[in-house]
Amino acid sequence: MNRPWLPLAGLLCLAVAPPLGRADNKPLPAVTPEVLAKRIDELIAAPWRERGVTATPLADDAEFLRRVFLDLGGRIPRVQEVREFLDDASSDKRRKVVDKLLESPYYVNHFTNVWRALMLPQTNNALGPPLAPQLEAWLKKRVRENAPYDRLVREVLTVSVRRQAMMSAGEPSPAVFYQANENKPENLASATSRLFLGVKLECAQCHNHPFAKWTKQQFWEYAAFFQPTAEREARVPGTEKTVQARFLDGSEPKKKSADSARETLADWVTSSENPYFARAAANRLWAHFFGLGLVEPIDEESDDNKPSHPELLDELSRQLALHSFDLRYLMKAIAYSNTYQLSSNSETTPLDAHLFARMSLKGLSPEQLYDSIAQATGFREPPTPDQRFMPFAPAGPRAEFLTRFANLSDKRTEYQTSILQALALMNGRFVADATSLERSETLAAVVDAPFLDSAGRVEALYLAALGRRPRADEKERLVKYVERGGPSGDAKKALADVFWALLNTSEFVLNH
Amino acid sequence: MARTPLLSRRDWLRLSAAGVVGTSLSGWFDALAAGAADDPRRKRALILLWMPGGPSQTDTFDLKPGHANGGPFKEIATSAPGVKISEHFPKLAKFGDRMAVVRSMSTREGDHSRATFHLRTGYLPQGPIQYPSLGSLVAKELGDDDSALPPAVSIASYSAFSPGAYGPGFLGPKYAPLMVGEATLAQAMGQGQGAYDQALKVRDLETPKEVPPAHADARIDLLKDMETEFLRHHPDVSPQSHLAAYDRAVRLMRTSASKAFALEEEKAELRDRYGRNLFGQGCLLARRLVERGVPFVEVSLTGVQGGGLGWDTHADNFNNIQKLCEVLDPAWATLLDDLKTRGLLDTTLVVWMGEFGRTPKINNNKGRDHFPNAWSTVLAGGGIKGGQVVGKTSADGMTVEDRPVTVPDFIATVCSALGIDPTKQNQSNVGRPIRIADAGAKPIKEVLA
Numbered sequence: 001m002n003r004p005w006l007p008l009a010g011l012l013c014l015a016v017a018p019p020l021g022r023a024d025n026k027p028l029p030a031v032t033p034e035v036l037a038k039r040i041d042e043l044i045a046a047p048w049r050e051r052g053v054t055a056t057p058l059a060d061d062a063e064f065l066r067r068v069f070l071d072l073g074g075r076i077p078r079v080q081e082v083r084e085f086l087d088d089a090s091s092d093k094r095r096k097v098v099d100k101l102l103e104s105p106y107y108v109n110h111f112t113n114v115w116r117a118l119m120l121p122q123t124n125n126a127l128g129p130p131l132a133p134q135l136e137a138w139l140k141k142r143v144r145e146n147a148p149y150d151r152l153v154r155e156v157l158t159v160s161v162r163r164q165a166m167m168s169a170g171e172p173s174p175a176v177f178y179q180a181n182e183n184k185p186e187n188l189a190s191a192t193s194r195l196f197l198g199v200k201l202e203c204a205q206c207h208n209h210p211f212a213k214w215t216k217q218q219f220w221e222y223a224a225f226f227q228p229t230a231e232r233e234a235r236v237p238g239t240e241k242t243v244q245a246r247f248l249d250g251s252e253p254k255k256k257s258a259d260s261a262r263e264t265l266a267d268w269v270t271s272s273e274n275p276y277f278a279r280a281a282a283n284r285l286w287a288h289f290f291g292l293g294l295v296e297p298i299d300e301e302s303d304d305n306k307p308s309h310p311e312l313l314d315e316l317s318r319q320l321a322l323h324s325f326d327l328r329y330l331m332k333a334i335a336y337s338n339t340y341q342l343s344s345n346s347e348t349t350p351l352d353a354h355l356f357a358r359m360s361l362k363g364l365s366p367e368q369l370y371d372s373i374a375q376a377t378g379f380r381e382p383p384t385p386d387q388r389f390m391p392f393a394p395a396g397p398r399a400e401f402l403t404r405f406a407n408l409s410d411k412r413t414e415y416q417t418s419i420l421q422a423l424a425l426m427n428g429r430f431v432a433d434a435t436s437l438e439r440s441e442t443l444a445a446v447v448d449a450p451f452l453d454s455a456g457r458v459e460a461l462y463l464a465a466l467g468r469r470p471r472a473d474e475k476e477r478l479v480k481y482v483e484r485g486g487p488s489g490d491a492k493k494a495l496a497d498v499f500w501a502l503l504n505t506s507e508f509v510l511n512h
Numbered sequence: 513m514a515r516t517p518l519l520s521r522r523d524w525l526r527l528s529a530a531g532v533v534g535t536s537l538s539g540w541f542d543a544l545a546a547g548a549a550d551d552p553r554r555k556r557a558l559i560l561l562w563m564p565g566g567p568s569q570t571d572t573f574d575l576k577p578g579h580a581n582g583g584p585f586k587e588i589a590t591s592a593p594g595v596k597i598s599e600h601f602p603k604l605a606k607f608g609d610r611m612a613v614v615r616s617m618s619t620r621e622g623d624h625s626r627a628t629f630h631l632r633t634g635y636l637p638q639g640p641i642q643y644p645s646l647g648s649l650v651a652k653e654l655g656d657d658d659s660a661l662p663p664a665v666s667i668a669s670y671s672a673f674s675p676g677a678y679g680p681g682f683l684g685p686k687y688a689p690l691m692v693g694e695a696t697l698a699q700a701m702g703q704g705q706g707a708y709d710q711a712l713k714v715r716d717l718e719t720p721k722e723v724p725p726a727h728a729d730a731r732i733d734l735l736k737d738m739e740t741e742f743l744r745h746h747p748d749v750s751p752q753s754h755l756a757a758y759d760r761a762v763r764l765m766r767t768s769a770s771k772a773f774a775l776e777e778e779k780a781e782l783r784d785r786y787g788r789n790l791f792g793q794g795c796l797l798a799r800r801l802v803e804r805g806v807p808f809v810e811v812s813l814t815g816v817q818g819g820g821l822g823w824d825t826h827a828d829n830f831n832n833i834q835k836l837c838e839v840l841d842p843a844w845a846t847l848l849d850d851l852k853t854r855g856l857l858d859t860t861l862v863v864w865m866g867e868f869g870r871t872p873k874i875n876n877n878k879g880r881d882h883f884p885n886a887w888s889t890v891l892a893g894g895g896i897k898g899g900q901v902v903g904k905t906s907a908d909g910m911t912v913e914d915r916p917v918t919v920p921d922f923i924a925t926v927c928s929a930l931g932i933d934p935t936k937q938n939q940s941n942v943g944r945p946i947r948i949a950d951a952g953a954k955p956i957k958e959v960l961a
Contacts, residue, residue, distance in 0.1 A: 344746060345746070346745065346747070361746060361751070363750060413748075413750070414750060415750040415753070416688070416750070417753050417754040417758075419662060419690055419757050419760050419764065420691060420714070421757065422754075422758045423714070423716040423761045426716070426758070426761060427718060427719055427720060428715075428716045432720040432723075474741075477737065478734075481730075486726075486727055486730050487724075487727055487729070488724060488726060493724075497730055497731045501734035501735040501738055504735050504758070506750065506755065507738070507742045509754060510751065
């Protein structure tokens, strides 16, 4: 039941069997991101040969640049950034842009949002925002200093929840994670095992499932670590049975430790011996770039749901641990790989996405979409009240937009637009202002630039919205439209129409 | 003015083959008034009155007068002999003959989020399976692809506790409910209930004033060209879904369908009777939508002005319930009356339920806590043999003594009353078919007309 598209599962298993007869099948020592990138490409390409799959060609520069900006920086590139990149003739420009983005404030903002959304899924709706700023402030600090992932997780697992009393003071802290989980051992058990171990335990909370790996007893043994009392035990609901805190791999914590139960748990969770920890992180990062994990769903690895590329997942996890859980190292390796740089263009029916022979389309997070529209149109957010102090303050345009575009589905490769979202993009104030001749900075600049002809103006709008130059047929059609002045004979209005249409396309709202 | 649809017939056929949109083509012209009551082809519809937080059965439909658990409320007779309900439903009491009160709901989840998911999808949350909500299931079975209105509308919902329970799950975005007047956290907590008129509009339905109509049309044409090209090179679900949403949005903008939301067309006297509040006017909107052929509409009573945390009455239960009933009773009774007057009650099933009931025993804060063991729901109108009570709880209300009804049983009953086969299977996201109601579900035969 775990694997989507069950009929394909058999085929897939055949396809991803490790290639036989490899001479260099032994694990690599700690290697540079460049070497790991090559290894990724080898392991991903091996099954293609067996299945006679032809991968799509590498993405062109514009396609790559937009993708890498969205994945690492959380927004599309500026017109100037696109032009410079397209005109740069150096052969290592793709690596340079990856490195540059990883050092940029955009990376810090984006990964703060990414981790916040993972840690507080509740903030994707109306309940969470009052809790979010405190966590965001803490995440931002840690992402900026590139805190090793094991340290980050240890801090979440061991933070004193008594510090929640200081929430009103807005001190950066991951303590709200406990608050969002109502401080309940069972909720914290589900959330931490899913997030940090890639193990979905919650089905075992109430009953043993005939096909699932985890038992009700294991669930409550793990939950016992989150008891607020010193007992380190939990009662299994509906029974008289009391269980002792025990790790998920069955090992027992050393008794008589002076540490708190959560400290004991953190030692085990973040240990490089832990079979789940590095693996879950590597798989999650992979899914960040490709829209789906090497294990998918990403928190449900089991005998029925094995990784599509087991050797690769092993290698990525090992290298992550060997590099002291430096997430940027692994991101570099993935973003350097040809696999990541494959085009999403495909005229034929898409292949099984688990082959990674073509880049999947990914939906944008609400923040990515908002920040990209703002970027494309030159919009600047007016200052809004700090929600830490005014949780019910009227929402600014950003908060309002984020609520509307909150996406409840975690299937990023099957992003779905709702009617209300379509209406917001077509008629909503934010996009209306962004495409208004009076209020849109980008549009005003393009319309008024004395040195541009119609073709130049159309090109500038394409670069601003889609990060590419228009193809010849597009240019011809739209220049004609602009020169005719659209239905009213007004060239400026016609340019606004073109910009509006570009911002409403699938090409704009998706990462491809 | 001539309008070209965003998608051509061929586009629609291709998308329908991909399962993204329906099989028939409508363009942007008004569908025939298929909603008229005397149309023999009229399908049934469901209006769900959703009571988030878990309403107290002991203070609404299963009173325990004389018992310590009973509380201060009195029982009153209804138009059906033997069917007695709370004194705070004086108007509803006139419809006893159209109502079947189920007093023996017997479920297991006492957590808001999980119970909400259970009651609204018919299944417990389970691993990766994205179960569709009841509304989306009904939308799929009874929806009309030619309609410019979406097949499911959620009014005044507060979905934060269990977002998945409000979505289309594996049925896909085509069956996603259109959310109107979503409750804010403040509203769910009993504040800001006044601004119902603006809330009950579909947001951003109008083209901004500064865009002349001719340009608005031209923009759609430009967009269509751009989309066609992108879709050719990216034949994936996401751009298809994007396109389908735009097509539906444009249809809603360009046809008179959106008139359904013009509550100001109604007589002031009728609007008063429904109650000038978010829930009351939401019920009126539900009638207008059902009348126009929308097969599923739900209205949530999340909270009332000054009414604390809605139905989640852990403290001050009786004052809060009374305030809620003062909004619920006129709205619900007027809805039934209005449907009846328009000849729609025989084809419209009205269901009242929350995610669980509340402890019969009164706690130290004069409140009642979560209680899934024995609680009540109400079915009225289309497909229902009214004037009866199903099941029985013990004198103290703690246990079901007769005819326990499980969640799948209840879902199967609702489906059967709507003419939907509850054993029908839909293809799920995990590669196996899943029944509308879980295996073993038995509809409550005696309430089916």
